[in-house]
Amino acid sequence: MLDRVKKVAVFTTAPTKGNPAGVVLNADELSSAEMQGIAKKVGLSETVFCLKSEQSRLRLRFFMPDKETPLCGHGTIGAVWLFLKERDNLVSQTITVETKAGQLSLNYDELTEELTMSQCPYQSHPFKEDRAALCQVLGISETDLSEELPLEYGSTGVWTLLVPVKKAELLGKMQADNQLFPDVLTDYPYASIHPYAPSQKDGIDYEARHFSSATAGVKEDPVTGTASGSMVGALANSNKLDQLELTIEQGASLGKAGLVRACALNNQSTGEYAISISGRCCLGDF
Template identity: 30%
Template sequence: MQEQKTDPALLRYVAFSADPAGGNPAGVVLDATGFDEPAMAATAAEVGFSETAFVVPQDDGTLRIRYFSPRTEVPFCGHATIATAVAYAERHGVGELRLRTKAGLVHVSTDRTPDGRVVATLESVPTRMAPVPEDALAALLDALRWPAADLDPALPPRAAYAGAWHPVIAAGTRERLAALDYDMPALAALMARHDWATVDLVWRETPVVFHARNPFPPGGVVEDPATGAAAAALGGYLRELRLVPLPARVTVHQGYDMGRPSTIEVGIPAQRAGGVTVTGTAVPLPG
């Protein structure tokens, strides 16, 4: 990672792992009062993580939160939300938080495990799903350099939303998922045209265990090690297509192919109107 200057307002956490060597790093500013948009963008670019979260406490007890990648603002970010909630709980105690994101109001609860770790659970905004147009799918597979024959026919391509849009593309084998070598400029241009945050590439190990990889070229990141927003979108996708018995608890393993193992727990309620939950821990980065 790039050298970073010391800023007492900026915290650095890893989400979806109890080991700082795993998970997805996120920057967190718990009180960004006085930060304007250029300052947020510049801070996120300097930190260089896939996202940095900026929190501004509101008079009604809610927390307004914005998420910036090194290149752009995103409406919602799951791993930075988990990191923010854990950082907040470590300083103010566990409990309930209400986050005002650009995607809508997100409820987050925190609690402590018997060994003292803080675990956070967010409830997504209502999920949605849309078809991926044939020409967009062809361009996506071409950018990924994935033949259509390598996809899992039981998990059809769809665009899924739980605060941000992610096309869900299922590989037929673990080997296909492991072989990620894509055309970054082509994929970035395609994602910009369709307003896709990341591409959620998945392989189904069992009905309730998935492995995922998430290219994130719009944010200037080749691959995200743990993507809570995409995991929530995957939960909505599985519910909408009735691909798991409901209610369901799904585990998503991500980051293993890039040496940053992450575990994301996804709760899928049976009610279509209910938000999908995403659970994980976070730990501070040393130094």
């Protein structure tokens, strides 16, 4: 079955950069157990299975090596890009997909070659646990935490802890102990941790890393779409902005640098932030 898996590099145009996702098209005949087995053998942070949907163009299921997850940003973008490419249909259009986190809309722009993915409205939960313990599992000191940026749990479909630090150089020095995350993240024991910092690089607003949850089966995700969506939501909300667009670099410490463009737009009637992420893709090599 592994010969059916194609590798898509997401948030990059270089086959060995960005965040790779495994994608299996026409996967309706596969059982959940078979999908999980394939994802474990593939060994990427997520493998996406494309199925028929009665309400959308596609139904997507996302499997980490050790468990299914309701949503994956880079997996969604990679799967839709491959779906369109295989049909020689990479032209400007909008496509809807069904996921366990809800129905989502993606727009492909043939001029920029970007796919823009809508996400669920931003949700947040304050971090009330021990900051010193949090820093210890990340290998930093408490004085490294930024006092100006929001430290909170965020979700646009999957919960992650957003951890702002003062300088981007600190990101590369982190040595996370994922197995200790549940002891520290008592409100959301199986959340991931997403440290970030302002960037000094031209054209980049923030740099980030993403340490996977204790049960994900992988230690770190190179470039994450859902967490980038939570980042822009948290920053827009903390500054009470009507709209915020960011360019985020992630994966540099792993040699897989990729770029995510993330946008938050306040809905004046509900007070919620609509979130979208954008990126480019290419075929990768196993």
